[in-house]
Amino acid sequence: MPAAPRTSRNRIILILLIIVCVSVVTLYVRETDSGPLHKVQNFFLDLVSPVSSVFAKVFRPIKDGFVNLVHLPSLSKERADLQREVAELRRQRIESKEIIEENQELRKLLDWGETQAEFETVGADIIGQSPDNWQRLMIVNKGSSAGVKKYMAVVTEEGLVGRVISVGSRSSVVQLVTDSRSGVGARIQRSRETGIVEGRNEEIIRFVPMNQDADIRKGDVIETSGLGGTVPPGVVIGKVSDVKKRSSGLDRFVEVRPYVSYSKLDKVLIIVTPEPESVILKEAQ
Amino acid sequence: MSRNRELFLFVVVALAFVLQLSVMPQFKLLGVQPDLILVVAIVVAVQDGPVAGAVVGFVGGMLQDIASPQVMGVSALTKTLAGFMAGVLKDFFMTYSILLPVLLVFFLTFFEILLHQGVMVVLGEDVLPPLRAGVMFAAALYNVLAVLVIYPLLRRFRFPEKEDSLLVTRRA
Numbered sequence: 001m002p003a004a005p006r007t008s009r010n011r012i013i014l015i016l017l018i019i020v021c022v023s024v025v026t027l028y029v030r031e032t033d034s035g036p037l038h039k040v041q042n043f044f045l046d047l048v049s050p051v052s053s054v055f056a057k058v059f060r061p062i063k064d065g066f067v068n069l070v071h072l073p074s075l076s077k078e079r080a081d082l083q084r085e086v087a088e089l090r091r092q093r094i095e096s097k098e099i100i101e102e103n104q105e106l107r108k109l110l111d112w113g114e115t116q117a118e119f120e121t122v123g124a125d126i127i128g129q130s131p132d133n134w135q136r137l138m139i140v141n142k143g144s145s146a147g148v149k150k151y152m153a154v155v156t157e158e159g160l161v162g163r164v165i166s167v168g169s170r171s172s173v174v175q176l177v178t179d180s181r182s183g184v185g186a187r188i189q190r191s192r193e194t195g196i197v198e199g200r201n202e203e204i205i206r207f208v209p210m211n212q213d214a215d216i217r218k219g220d221v222i223e224t225s226g227l228g229g230t231v232p233p234g235v236v237i238g239k240v241s242d243v244k245k246r247s248s249g250l251d252r253f254v255e256v257r258p259y260v261s262y263s264k265l266d267k268v269l270i271i272v273t274p275e276p277e278s279v280i281l282k283e284a285q
Numbered sequence: 286m287s288r289n290r291e292l293f294l295f296v297v298v299a300l301a302f303v304l305q306l307s308v309m310p311q312f313k314l315l316g317v318q319p320d321l322i323l324v325v326a327i328v329v330a331v332q333d334g335p336v337a338g339a340v341v342g343f344v345g346g347m348l349q350d351i352a353s354p355q356v357m358g359v360s361a362l363t364k365t366l367a368g369f370m371a372g373v374l375k376d377f378f379m380t381y382s383i384l385l386p387v388l389l390v391f392f393l394t395f396f397e398i399l400l401h402q403g404v405m406v407v408l409g410e411d412v413l414p415p416l417r418a419g420v421m422f423a424a425a426l427y428n429v430l431a432v433l434v435i436y437p438l439l440r441r442f443r444f445p446e447k448e449d450s451l452l453v454t455r456r457a
Contacts, residue, residue, distance in 0.1 A: 009336075010334075010369075013336050013339065014336070017361075018365065020343075022363075024361070025358035026352075029408060037357050053307075056307045059307070128308030130310065131310070132355075133307070133316070133353060135353060
């Protein structure tokens with residue numbers, strides 16, 4: 001075939017592909033969450049999840065081996081048991097602290113009607129993760145058929161994992177707290193100073209206090225505040241690992257190391273009751 | 286391109302997509318994972334030309350967009366362009382050495398990442414993940430590792446039509 005017509009054919013095909021891409025991007029950006037392209041995403045998620053689930057199970061031993069290799073070659077069953085025990089003890093300690101402080105608050109307010117709501121959860125297996133380097137997402141094998149709704153909180157015994165951002169009938173997408181688009185209402189357990197925990201696509205997340213003069217110390221436990229109406233209050237997120245001052249000296253970076261070890265997660269719990277306020281409000285409309 | 290090759294490439298893209306979704310995230314190093322779809326698109330472009338690379342990039346990128354709750358069409362666009370560019374650039378280097386796809390994958394990873402971020406900025410995305418040279422470099426190196434496996438594999442499955450034409454050219 002002569003070179004010139006072939007080049008022009010190539011160009012035409014490239015231009016056509018670009019036009020299709022730009023059209024899809026435009027339509028997607030303009031439509032709402034219930035639009036056809038969003039529905040296609042949810043449908044496709046359900047379609048892929050069984051295959052993904054099989055692959056995830058098949059490769060789980062390899063993944064565990066890789067994680068052990070990367071983190072510490074000496075990681076063994078004993079270490080996993082010890083970590084589980086430490087996580088359980090930590091949770092108990094934090095829970096008791098939480099109960100004491102809540103009790104004090106309740107006494108102060110004389111509002112005895114407010115009690116810690118019992119969480120009803122649905123267990124889910126992680127069957128996939130974000131296919132690119134720009135998001136920190138996980139795909140789980142429970143969807144709307146199991147009562148999962150958008151914005152529901154996802155936890156493990158170690159603490160907050162993230163929240164559901166997309167729901168199919170048999171699978172859902174969970175945005176981790178480490179995702180750079182994630183922002184969760186949080187507070188310091190000791191001083192009750194509120195703020196927002198933001199992800200940075202790294203292992204370490206950042207706590208941005210509402211009050212820049214807030215009393216924050218290294219080792220403080222950060223938990224959810226419940227503000228924002230998506231994640232229930234009192235779920236632990238992580239521990240303050242560093243408090244840095246900006247060079248201008250006006251505000252501070254509070255670095256938080258999450259309790260949850262995301263690379264080792266296999267199973268999570270989705271809090272289905274109480275439902276997020278944002279879901280209740282949306283349904284009421 | 287023969288019908289067999291087309292069918293084969295379709296299976297390769299589908300497999301790369303499933304592996305990208307369920308297996309590659311398990312092998313993250315320094316927070317990055319190999320981008321199999323991009324690597325496959327570039328390898329196909331080197332072996333079959335710019336249009337084949339662009340189409341593979343488009344299909345794989347679109348699958349990636351549909352499978353994750355991000356703006357649909359962005360990965361398809363960036364991978365289409367990366368695949369096409371790989372096919373155009375390889376014509377400047379008359380070599381069958383593995384060094385060519387390795388270099389193309391290394392530099393086009395930077396191109397694809399920057400383009401992806403650029404498109405998201407144009408779309409008004411206000412919270413973008415931090416773009417660090419270290420992360421891009423790690424992603425490029427990881428993709429180079431992937432191409433060292435994928436390139437020889439895809440070369441093994443070249444179908445007679447293409448081989449014959451090459452032989453004829455060499456004999457002539």
